[in-house]
Amino acid sequence: MAEDKIKVADLNAWFGSHQVLKDIGFSMSEKTVTAIIGPSGCGKSTLIRCFNRMHETVPQARVSGQIQLSGKDIFREDPVRLRQRVGMIFQKPNPFPTMSIFDNVVAGLRLNGVKDKSRLEAVARQCLIKAALWDEVKDKLKDSGTSLSGGQQQRLCIARALAVSPEVLLMDEPCSALDPISTARIEELIHELRPNYTIVIVTHNMQQAARVSDFTSFLYMGELIEHGETKQLFTNPREKRTEDYITGRFG
Amino acid sequence: MSANTDRTFERISLVCAIGVVAVVFLIGSVLLWESSPVFQKLGWRLLTNSQWDPVGEEFGLVPFIYGTLVSALLALLFAIPFSLGIAIFLTELSPDWLRGPTAFLIELLAAIPSVIYGLWGIFYLAPWLRQSVEPLLIQLNLPLFRGPAYGIGMLAAGIILAIMIIPIIASIARDVFQAVPMHQREAALALGATRWEVTRLAVLKYSESGILGAIFLGLGRALGETMAVTMVIGNRPEISLSLLAPSHTMASVLANEFAEASGALHLSALAAIGISLFVITFLTNAAARFLVWKVSGVAVAGRRE
Numbered sequence: 001m002a003e004d005k006i007k008v009a010d011l012n013a014w015f016g017s018h019q020v021l022k023d024i025g026f027s028m029s030e031k032t033v034t035a036i037i038g039p040s041g042c043g044k045s046t047l048i049r050c051f052n053r054m055h056e057t058v059p060q061a062r063v064s065g066q067i068q069l070s071g072k073d074i075f076r077e078d079p080v081r082l083r084q085r086v087g088m089i090f091q092k093p094n095p096f097p098t099m100s101i102f103d104n105v106v107a108g109l110r111l112n113g114v115k116d117k118s119r120l121e122a123v124a125r126q127c128l129i130k131a132a133l134w135d136e137v138k139d140k141l142k143d144s145g146t147s148l149s150g151g152q153q154q155r156l157c158i159a160r161a162l163a164v165s166p167e168v169l170l171m172d173e174p175c176s177a178l179d180p181i182s183t184a185r186i187e188e189l190i191h192e193l194r195p196n197y198t199i200v201i202v203t204h205n206m207q208q209a210a211r212v213s214d215f216t217s218f219l220y221m222g223e224l225i226e227h228g229e230t231k232q233l234f235t236n237p238r239e240k241r242t243e244d245y246i247t248g249r250f251g
Numbered sequence: 252m253s254a255n256t257d258r259t260f261e262r263i264s265l266v267c268a269i270g271v272v273a274v275v276f277l278i279g280s281v282l283l284w285e286s287s288p289v290f291q292k293l294g295w296r297l298l299t300n301s302q303w304d305p306v307g308e309e310f311g312l313v314p315f316i317y318g319t320l321v322s323a324l325l326a327l328l329f330a331i332p333f334s335l336g337i338a339i340f341l342t343e344l345s346p347d348w349l350r351g352p353t354a355f356l357i358e359l360l361a362a363i364p365s366v367i368y369g370l371w372g373i374f375y376l377a378p379w380l381r382q383s384v385e386p387l388l389i390q391l392n393l394p395l396f397r398g399p400a401y402g403i404g405m406l407a408a409g410i411i412l413a414i415m416i417i418p419i420i421a422s423i424a425r426d427v428f429q430a431v432p433m434h435q436r437e438a439a440l441a442l443g444a445t446r447w448e449v450t451r452l453a454v455l456k457y458s459e460s461g462i463l464g465a466i467f468l469g470l471g472r473a474l475g476e477t478m479a480v481t482m483v484i485g486n487r488p489e490i491s492l493s494l495l496a497p498s499h500t501m502a503s504v505l506a507n508e509f510a511e512a513s514g515a516l517h518l519s520a521l522a523a524i525g526i527s528l529f530v531i532t533f534l535t536n537a538a539a540r541f542l543v544w545k546v547s548g549v550a551v552a553g554r555r556e
Binding site: 052054057059080081082083084087088090092094095096097098099107108111112157160161164 | 347432434435437438439440441442443444445448452453456457459
């Protein structure tokens with residue numbers, strides 16, 4: 001197996017005095033999809049928000065421990081640079097409403113000072129194609145990003161994240177606000193992105209975890225109960241609590 | 252019984268609500284009625300003539316309209332950067348413990364009676380302008396800064412007005428910025444935006460029309476503000492490109508001359524100024540509220556003294 005892309009060790013996280021994550025440790029290989037499952041409030045979102053240091057942007061939030069990205073401690077890195085390498089897709093599609101579809105996709109590039117119009121156009125096209133949105137929007141790139149349907153907006157957000165060429169994509173329940181057809185399209189997209197990106201997806205939906213991921217982590221009350229290959233975890237869990245959760249006995 | 256009291260209650264509230272609207276219409280119609288003699292006598296010349304000579308019965312509104320617009324725009328020029336800076340600080344940068352007290356103090360500025368601002372203008376601001384600022388401006392040798400340094404004049408009025416409208420623009424801009432959903436800021440942050448870039452990309456851009464609304468509300472206040480301006484603007488009905496020159500606004504001429512108007516036509520001309528000011532401020536406020544309401548859904552309560 002390839003070298004670990006992300007390695008988590010002794011990770012603890014707090015909101016104020018409430019500890020949300022307790023001694024989390026696991027690792028992810030490059031170009032794999034890892035699903036994080038667990039009941040509401042178990043710390044799934046907090047965990048992936050540690051990977052791009054978004055957790056710390058919330059007042060009162062703290063974190064300790066180690067996360068390595070390609071062997072380097074992310075807590076020693078400039079968070080702004082880190083977030084260009086680790087893109088994020090949120091639960092609710094959040095395109096910038098005052099910007100056109102085109103401007104949304106290239107927003108990150110413009111932040112980095114790219115002004116060359118032909119380069120922006122090339123990247124926008126490429127990322128919209130990768131996000132499986134190009135055919136639907138190629139004739140209306142000037143329209144507002146919010147004129148699209150929810151599923152299209154989410155793919156627009158994926159295109160926007162891809163435009164800054166990240167190595168890792170974090171997805172925080174990316175389908176929870178979408179209908180089943182849009183959900184299926186996003187899942188397809190995750191398959192298409194897998195050869196080029198390391199993807200971490202938080203999901204409530206165990207079928208989704210089983211469908212899209214190579215590895216699955218089960219989180220419960222802030223603790224990592226089990227981490228393993230998705231197939232093994234779903235068919236032959238080592239832990240009793242994992243089995244109870246995936247068979248729907250709680251959560 | 253209870254249905255009856257309910258109906259009484261409904262009627263009383265209805266009367267109150269209609270009463271306010273009726274008062275506005277009454278003010279408008281009284282002004283129109285009072286100003287009709289001068290409109291009949293002078294017609295459109297009222298709005299093209301720049302002479303104001305009550306004794307010679309020459310009444311031109313142009314100097315006042317000019318004074319009102321220029322002083323208000325000058326105030327906006329000074330107030331907008333400060334207000335937006337304050338609002339950004341309060342919503343995006345301030346540590347929690349500082350946020351409340353700062354916001355409170357800034358809103359307190361709006362509660363200071365305008366005559367106090369006027370006094371401060373006369374005793375402190377105008378002498379300071381005359382001695383320290385205006386001599387330097389005159390050396391720039393620009394048409395905007397010509398003539399003797401009086402201290403009192405358009406520049407002083409603009410500065411006083413700016414201080415008075417900063418709390419309005421700042422507090423409404425803060426409400427508008429607070430209405431920007433957190434996920435917008437996170438979207439920008441996740442793209443690798445710095446704090447300033449998040450503010451620019453997610454906050455300022457999202458609230459463009461709300462900011463415009465806040466500015467318009469400030470403009471509305473600046474256009475109608477009377478006392479402080481009357482005390483520092485110099486009260487001379489002349490149009491001068493120089494900001495150092497004394498000037499006059501629609502509101503200040505009403506305050507100055509209404510009590511001692513020299514004749515029926517003079518009174519009527521002042522009423523004509525009144526109705527013009529009424530229409531201008533009404534339109535700016537309506538535009539402002541519409542803009543703010545459109546973005547934030549925040550109903551903006553009127554803030555006047």
